[in-house]
Amino acid sequence: MNTPSNLKYAKSDEWFDPATGKVGISDYAQNQLSDIVFIEIFVEAGETVEAGKAIASVESVKASSEIYSPASGKVAAVNKDLANKPETINTDPFGDAWMIQLEGASAGDVMDAAAYEKHCEERAH
Amino acid sequence: MTYIPISPHERDEMLATVGVKSLDDLFTAIPAKHRFPKLNLPPAWTEMDALEELTNIANANENVHGDLISFLGAGMYHHYIPSVVDHMLRRGEFYTAYTPYQPEISQGTLQAVFEYQSLMAALTGMEVSNASHYDGATATAEAVNLAFAQYRGKRRKVVISPTVHPQYRAVIRTYTQGMDIQLVGDAADAELDSDPSDLLAHVDDNTCLVIVQYPDFFGRVYDYTKFIDDVHAKGALVCVVANPTALAMFKTPASMGADIVVGDGQPLGIPMWFGGPSVGFFTTRKQYVHKMAGRLVGETVDSKGQRSYVLTLTAREQHIKRERATSNICTNQGLIALGTAVYLSLLGKSGLRQVAELCYQKAHYAAKALSKINGYSLAHNEPFFHEFTLVCPKPVAEINAHLLEHGILGGYDLGQDYPSLANHMLVAVTEMNSKEEIDTLVEVLSEVDHG
Numbered sequence: 001m002n003t004p005s006n007l008k009y010a011k012s013d014e015w016f017d018p019a020t021g022k023v024g025i026s027d028y029a030q031n032q033l034s035d036i037v038f039i040e041i042f043v044e045a046g047e048t049v050e051a052g053k054a055i056a057s058v059e060s061v062k063a064s065s066e067i068y069s070p071a072s073g074k075v076a077a078v079n080k081d082l083a084n085k086p087e088t089i090n091t092d093p094f095g096d097a098w099m100i101q102l103e104g105a106s107a108g109d110v111m112d113a114a115a116y117e118k119h120c121e122e123r124a125h
Numbered sequence: 126m127t128y129i130p131i132s133p134h135e136r137d138e139m140l141a142t143v144g145v146k147s148l149d150d151l152f153t154a155i156p157a158k159h160r161f162p163k164l165n166l167p168p169a170w171t172e173m174d175a176l177e178e179l180t181n182i183a184n185a186n187e188n189v190h191g192d193l194i195s196f197l198g199a200g201m202y203h204h205y206i207p208s209v210v211d212h213m214l215r216r217g218e219f220y221t222a223y224t225p226y227q228p229e230i231s232q233g234t235l236q237a238v239f240e241y242q243s244l245m246a247a248l249t250g251m252e253v254s255n256a257s258h259y260d261g262a263t264a265t266a267e268a269v270n271l272a273f274a275q276y277r278g279k280r281r282k283v284v285i286s287p288t289v290h291p292q293y294r295a296v297i298r299t300y301t302q303g304m305d306i307q308l309v310g311d312a313a314d315a316e317l318d319s320d321p322s323d324l325l326a327h328v329d330d331n332t333c334l335v336i337v338q339y340p341d342f343f344g345r346v347y348d349y350t351k352f353i354d355d356v357h358a359k360g361a362l363v364c365v366v367a368n369p370t371a372l373a374m375f376k377t378p379a380s381m382g383a384d385i386v387v388g389d390g391q392p393l394g395i396p397m398w399f400g401g402p403s404v405g406f407f408t409t410r411k412q413y414v415h416k417m418a419g420r421l422v423g424e425t426v427d428s429k430g431q432r433s434y435v436l437t438l439t440a441r442e443q444h445i446k447r448e449r450a451t452s453n454i455c456t457n458q459g460l461i462a463l464g465t466a467v468y469l470s471l472l473g474k475s476g477l478r479q480v481a482e483l484c485y486q487k488a489h490y491a492a493k494a495l496s497k498i499n500g501y502s503l504a505h506n507e508p509f510f511h512e513f514t515l516v517c518p519k520p521v522a523e524i525n526a527h528l529l530e531h532g533i534l535g536g537y538d539l540g541q542d543y544p545s546l547a548n549h550m551l552v553a554v555t556e557m558n559s560k561e562e563i564d565t566l567v568e569v570l571s572e573v574d575h576g
Contacts, residue, residue: 038415040415042277059415
């Protein structure tokens with residue numbers, strides 16, 4: 001499991017990069033969901049989102065999940081390419097598979113990489 | 126490969142997990158006196174006695190196969206059903222098959238559903254079809270769910286034509302109660318003779334869906350092309366409720382720009398069966414497929430490269446969407462859908478067209494003859510398919526009682542649903558009505574007039 005230490009993580013498995021404002025889902029989450037075949041991002045550039053609010057929905061071959069924003073702020077950009085290549089979420093969850101980018105963002109209830117890894121391990125049992 | 130039930134050991138493990146000792150302990154919440162109440166039943170009969178009694182009850186029914194001539198439609202129609210349809214449906218492989226989640230043992234059922242989907246898509250002109258719903262009314266209500274989800278609740282108004290089947294409109298209201306959706310357009314005093322474009326007055330930027338029927342409940346056929354364009358200009362989707370037989374003859378809803386086309390598949394080889402079971406078809410454009418209720422069977426290849434079929438998209442269903450499912454339809458009408466697929470494949474494109482043309486010609490012959498009877502007239506001048514509104518000189522219930530004495534099942538009493546249409550009868554004519562039958566109807570109604 002890959003858990004970059006420069007990112008913050010929500011309990012619901014989204015990551016937030018305080019440096020760039022980007023948001024995505026963790027390596028752990030993509031692995032649990034298995035092959036992702038569809039993503040729909042609900043929010044548009046210019047909208048304000050609040051931490052904990054649903055911003056997207058992803059579907060894998062076995063489940064459909066809502067993605068919640070790990071931070072509050074104004075949406076500066078939406079990764080529109082992702083809809084055409086949802087499998088990127090499986091191959092590059094922390095890179096090309098960012099979903100939205102926030103500006104002036106403040107993180108919600110998030111933890112650091114070590115705490116998130118522990119959180120994931122506990123759930124595995 | 127067989128389905129294996131649980132072993133006693135596994136059952137005990139499950140009971141232990143939920144914290145009870147025996148199966149009986151699971152039911153302690155139900156008072157003992159209600160668990161096995163004494164039933165007040167007559168003594169057991171022999172099979173011969175039971176058969177005789179049931180035969181007597183069955184013989185008391187009057188049906189359209191020899192007992193009665195029917196001119197009753199209003200959403201369910203008497204068409205000829207080739208005998209092959211029933212023979213296929215009674216094959217054990219199809220008759221007893223359960224939900225085909227396991228493609229390894231369900232290829233036949235899955236392929237049948239795939240063929241059904243392909244046929245419905247071809248008939249409506251749409252890009253995708255799901256594996257079916259319970260009936261036309263539930264399919265129409267699911268169209269509301271699709272549109273509501275498409276706009277993520279940001280548009281909360283649905284405009285329904287008052288000439289959509291009254292029962293479909295009632296089912297939509299049942300489905301959407303508690304969803305905070307505003308349903309407009311079909312108020313009790315809504316204008317029934319106006320052009321569909323009058324509905325546009327209700328369409329605004331809060332509207333997610335507009336629903337019209339084709340032919341409408343009164344049998345009238347409109348070209349909705351311009352109307353759909355105008356609705357799209359306001360950003361809403363359009364659902365067309367269609368009669369599948371009529372689609373063999375008229376322009377497809379897809380070519381008029383419809384976003385969703387639904388309807389009841391009963392006219393396609395399904396008996397009237399006292400009003401059900403039926404099958405609801407649901408077709409839409411590819412872009413909305415993730416918002417579509419129900420499930421979809423897809424064609425693919427297996428690990429050996431052989432053609433195979435799987436349940437490929439079940440995005441809105443419970444096992445995928447869990448508590449966020451927008452539809453709890455996880456049971457489609459697989460067997461009935463198969464019946465419509467067999468019917469369509471037997472008739473083919475030209476056969477279905479022939480059925481539609483026979484319906485059309487006979488209905489027009491009947492309309493002309495009936496409207497010439499003293500006191501009777503046609504309510505509308507618009508083009509119609511195989512159903513039309515006949516204005517009568519007295520209450521429809523009275524006329525129908527008289528017709529029944531002559532072995533004729535009269536048309537639908539429109540006054541039941543539309544207060545302004547007292548003494549209006551909706552007459553349906555299909556390929557099953559011979560010229561003699563139509564002439565008999567005209568003759569008996571002429572007597573009613575004189576009597």
